[in-house]
Amino acid sequence: MSASAALRSFTNGWSIDQASIPLLDQDALAQVILDAVAEGQRVVALFGAQEQDAVALYVVLANDEDNLLCAARTLITGEGFASLTPHCPQVHLFEREIAEQFGLVPEGHPWLKPVRYQPSWTGRDAWGRAPGENIPPGVGDFYRLDGEEVHEVAVGPVHAGIIEPGHFRFQCLGEPVQHLEIALGYQHRGVEQAMLGGPHPRSVHYAETLAGDATVAHTTSYCQVLESLSRCQKTARSQTLRGIALELERLANHVGDLGAMAGDVGFLPTASYCGRIRGDVLNMTALLCGSRFGRGMIRPGGVGFDLDMDRCTALLIQLDAFDEDAHAAINLLWNTPSVMARFEGTGPLSRQAALELGLVGPAARASGLARDVRQDQPCGVFRFAHIPASAVDSGDVFARAYVRWLEIHQSLRFVREQLRAMPSGARQTPLGPLAPDSFVVALNEGWRGEVCHVALTDATGRFRRYKVVDASFRNWSGLAYALRGQQISDFPLCNKSFNLSYCGFDL
Amino acid sequence: MLKILQARMQQGHRTIRYPAGPAPAVPDRLRGHPVLNPGKCLEGCRACLEACPTGAVSFSEGRSGKPQLDLGRCLFCAQCADACPAKALSFSTEHRLAAQRREDLLIGSDNPRIRLAQALEPRLMKLFGRSLKLRQVSAGGCNACEADTNVLGTVGWDLGRFGIQFVAAPRHADGLLITGPVTQNMKLALEKTYDAVPEPKIVIAVGVCAISGGPYQGHAQANDGAASVVPVDLFIPGCPPHPLTILDGLLRLLGRVGKDDGDDGDGGQGK
Numbered sequence: 001m002s003a004s005a006a007l008r009s010f011t012n013g014w015s016i017d018q019a020s021i022p023l024l025d026q027d028a029l030a031q032v033i034l035d036a037v038a039e040g041q042r043v044v045a046l047f048g049a050q051e052q053d054a055v056a057l058y059v060v061l062a063n064d065e066d067n068l069l070c071a072a073r074t075l076i077t078g079e080g081f082a083s084l085t086p087h088c089p090q091v092h093l094f095e096r097e098i099a100e101q102f103g104l105v106p107e108g109h110p111w112l113k114p115v116r117y118q119p120s121w122t123g124r125d126a127w128g129r130a131p132g133e134n135i136p137p138g139v140g141d142f143y144r145l146d147g148e149e150v151h152e153v154a155v156g157p158v159h160a161g162i163i164e165p166g167h168f169r170f171q172c173l174g175e176p177v178q179h180l181e182i183a184l185g186y187q188h189r190g191v192e193q194a195m196l197g198g199p200h201p202r203s204v205h206y207a208e209t210l211a212g213d214a215t216v217a218h219t220t221s222y223c224q225v226l227e228s229l230s231r232c233q234k235t236a237r238s239q240t241l242r243g244i245a246l247e248l249e250r251l252a253n254h255v256g257d258l259g260a261m262a263g264d265v266g267f268l269p270t271a272s273y274c275g276r277i278r279g280d281v282l283n284m285t286a287l288l289c290g291s292r293f294g295r296g297m298i299r300p301g302g303v304g305f306d307l308d309m310d311r312c313t314a315l316l317i318q319l320d321a322f323d324e325d326a327h328a329a330i331n332l333l334w335n336t337p338s339v340m341a342r343f344e345g346t347g348p349l350s351r352q353a354a355l356e357l358g359l360v361g362p363a364a365r366a367s368g369l370a371r372d373v374r375q376d377q378p379c380g381v382f383r384f385a386h387i388p389a390s391a392v393d394s395g396d397v398f399a400r401a402y403v404r405w406l407e408i409h410q411s412l413r414f415v416r417e418q419l420r421a422m423p424s425g426a427r428q429t430p431l432g433p434l435a436p437d438s439f440v441v442a443l444n445e446g447w448r449g450e451v452c453h454v455a456l457t458d459a460t461g462r463f464r465r466y467k468v469v470d471a472s473f474r475n476w477s478g479l480a481y482a483l484r485g486q487q488i489s490d491f492p493l494c495n496k497s498f499n500l501s502y503c504g505f506d507l
Numbered sequence: 508m509l510k511i512l513q514a515r516m517q518q519g520h521r522t523i524r525y526p527a528g529p530a531p532a533v534p535d536r537l538r539g540h541p542v543l544n545p546g547k548c549l550e551g552c553r554a555c556l557e558a559c560p561t562g563a564v565s566f567s568e569g570r571s572g573k574p575q576l577d578l579g580r581c582l583f584c585a586q587c588a589d590a591c592p593a594k595a596l597s598f599s600t601e602h603r604l605a606a607q608r609r610e611d612l613l614i615g616s617d618n619p620r621i622r623l624a625q626a627l628e629p630r631l632m633k634l635f636g637r638s639l640k641l642r643q644v645s646a647g648g649c650n651a652c653e654a655d656t657n658v659l660g661t662v663g664w665d666l667g668r669f670g671i672q673f674v675a676a677p678r679h680a681d682g683l684l685i686t687g688p689v690t691q692n693m694k695l696a697l698e699k700t701y702d703a704v705p706e707p708k709i710v711i712a713v714g715v716c717a718i719s720g721g722p723y724q725g726h727a728q729a730n731d732g733a734a735s736v737v738p739v740d741l742f743i744p745g746c747p748p749h750p751l752t753i754l755d756g757l758l759r760l761l762g763r764v765g766k767d768d769g770d771d772g773d774g775g776q777g778k
Contacts, residue, residue, distance in 0.1 A: 117692055118728065137692040157696045160675035162643040162657040164650055165693055186692045187647050190728035201560040205582055205722040212649030212747070269511055273518050275661035279750075282658075283534065290536030293651045295746060296584055305536065328514045335510055503649050506692075 006032045007061065007070035012377040015228040015440035018456060021058070021071045029059065029074040030084055036061045036070070037088055042358055042371075044069065044443065044452050046094035048076075048102040049465040050122065055102045057081070060441050060454060064376035069441055079124075080105030090358025093473060099126035113140060116185035116506050121193065138167040138183040145171040145178050153488060157186045164502035168491070175487045180480045187506035195466035199226060199434075207453075208295055211470055211504030216242070216249045216285075217446030218468075218504075219298035221453040224379065224442035226300045229434040229457060235425030236381075238302030240418050243381035245288060245297050247411040250447040251322070252281035254362075254404040254411075257499050258330055261401055264493040265342040273329035277322065284318050287311060302428035312419050319416055330405055343398035347482040347494035350395055359478045361449015361471045362407065363498050366400040368393035373445035387414055395482075400497040434461035446471060448501065470504030522665045526764050530751060533600050537749060538583040540601035545573040545616040547595035558590035561715075561724060567615070575615035578604060578744040579718040605743045605756025609734065612718070612742060624741055626762030631707060635681050636761055638670040641711070642680035642704065646697050647729055648687030651747040652714035656684060658750050671757055677701075682709035682740075688720040688729035689736055701737045709740040709760075713753060718742050
């Protein structure tokens with residue numbers, strides 16, 4: 001029997017009745033997940049939700065081949081559940097998160113540590129800490145190597161540049177890093193809890209600031225949740241405008257990343273040009289909505305700002321300038337042997353490791369996994385305007401750089417095409433009441449990768465659980481793995497090649 | 508090498524001339540300094556107050572009370588302006604928003620403009636006026652304020668020409684630039700970083716989160732801004748502030764701008 005038979009399947013951004021999600025016993029759910037993953041599906045989310053006197057675990061799987069999502073659930077009535085991590089490494093952080101939020105122990109988890117150093121939501125604590133006990137971030141066991149010449153390097157939480165906080169613990173034998181462990185949680189602001197009982201007036205602002213450089217991706221997912229729950233029919237125009245904003249966000253960040261990677265190998269021409277070109281793209285987003293980060297652009301039912309002919313023309317002219325500047329600045333990278341020597345072979349991540357860790361976004365595509373929400377689980381404008389996934393297979397810093405360059409081409413083409421053929425229609429459609437007792441998953445391909453929002457509503461249509469999975473939650477492990485055997489001095493370069501979000505992870 | 512030179516020629520010189528020349532144009536849809544027109548308010552109407560997600564709008568007492576806006580709490584989302592039936596509230600593209608005292612960010616019928624920041628006192632000016640080294644601490648910031656602070660270091664803005672630089676260690680710094688609402692999990696790290704900066708030192712809070720907690724105001728996981736932990740010398744509102752707003756705040760503090768914008772208590776309203 002195929003694993004999918006035991007699951008409820010649905011499409012991205014389509015709300016379903018919670019009761020229609022099959023309730024399996026724990027072992028059956030575990031088997032379903034293992035079978036699905038063996039068949040080539042991947043875990044999009046695995047999370048707990050309080051249900052009367054028990055905690056339910058929900059799993060969302062992506063069947064990318066058939067463009068379907070699937071869900072199932074189980075009830076945990078005891079103190080824990082059998083960990084799946086030893087058989088399915090991509091769930092390792094999800095299980096740690098369930099342990100932290102609900103105090104349920106995933107028995108047999110190989111490295112059960114807190115994720116964000118936050119108190120449990122249920123009063124039950126997976127580590128036996130007393131209620132109200134102070135939980136200092138980054139304090140606890142770190143994986144350690146022993147030996148005469150082994151040394152440990154600790155970096156953070158406050159870093160040297162203008163960058164968010166996180167703690168990195170390197171186990172080194174000479175220059176090479178044997179193991180890197182990343183402890184986060186410093187940015188934890190309690191977004192998921194604050195969403196409970198919502199939507200509230202602040203909810204859309206939480207979405208906009210979940211990861212501030214991915215405002216459009218997160219806010220689009222949030223709005224899709226509401227629109228799906230209220231069966232709101234958005235206009236083609238508003239969906240096109242969202243697509244344009246999403247791709248501008250990608251262009252800005254990809255160009256910025258390529259510049260920063262050039263800076264990390266000491267190649268200043270591209271570093272300085274790209275720093276400025278990135279700003280030019282942010283200014284295009286500001287031309288749309290007044291904010292360089294797309295604040296106010298994505299609103300439930302559509303978009304906050306429309307595009308008139310003058311703005312459309314101005315954007316097309318600015319895109320031409322961007323095209324010319326970006327080509328001149330970025331092609332220098334591939335033509336400069338000293339850059340290529342530093343990019344190629346550094347921080348390699350094999351396809352197999354990326355697959356097992358469940359990586360998403362450009363980092364996955366750089367390791368040969370051609371997964372892209374816009375292609376595999378398309379929603380909004382991407383159902384009509386296809387953007388093929390850009391994949392490279394060497395898995396190194398070069399691959400993560402080059403994937404971005406390929407994606408810049410695709411996004412640029414897409415934005416130009418859309419601007420030249422804007423559909424007509426209103427910018428916003430009013431929302432109706434939200435459906436009660438429903439379940440919805442909204443995925444978008446943010447510039448870092450998959451952004452996933454899952455909402456469960458109660459009998460009155462309010463959120464009783466809101467789950468956010470940023471691409472960073474999936475990919476930080478990829479960075480740690482890519483650094484094995486690399487020189488510690490290459491950490492900044494490897495880190496930049498992933499450029500993950502701290503607050504997107506910490507929520 | 509030739510390709511590098513060719514690219515250099517193609518890119519040209521892109522550093523803005525400001526403040527010697529005109530400031531770069533801000534987007535026409537920028538939501539900058541709000542404009543209140545309480546005379547237009549409908550009796551008893553509280554639509555703006557109800558629309559505000561962060562409690563930035565308040566009313567003076569009584570049914571005919573007039574609205575006040577706290578830019579230290581404002582997300583510049585303009586939901587108040589959209590909700591106002593009388594168009595008594597709008598957002599201008601005025602980018603100058605930095606203030607020295609928290610109460611200077613409050614606007615109302617008596618004080619239609621915020622009181623913009625003044626230059627540092629002579630003793631600090633002597634120390635920092637030509638060389639200000641800052642350590643940036645993100646304490647729950649979403650990376651938007653961080654990114655638009657970082658952009659000031661690019662060739663387009665070239666913050667270095669003012670002697671302002673972000674340094675890698677608090678011991679090398681003259682002050683901190685803080686973003687984010689100060690999460691519980693960053694409180695200790697922020698305190699330690701502040702303590703490690705030698706005296707005298709200044710603290711700059713960038714963005715609504717660092718001023719009041721922003722959307723995270725009142726969260727148990729955060730501390731409603733930098734001032735809850737350390738004394739703050741400059742507040743730069745916005746979500747995030749435009750780079751020009753941040754630059755204006757820094758230059759104002761160093762006395763590089765602000766002398767000529769009629770800043771005699773009306774916060775530059777004369778211009």
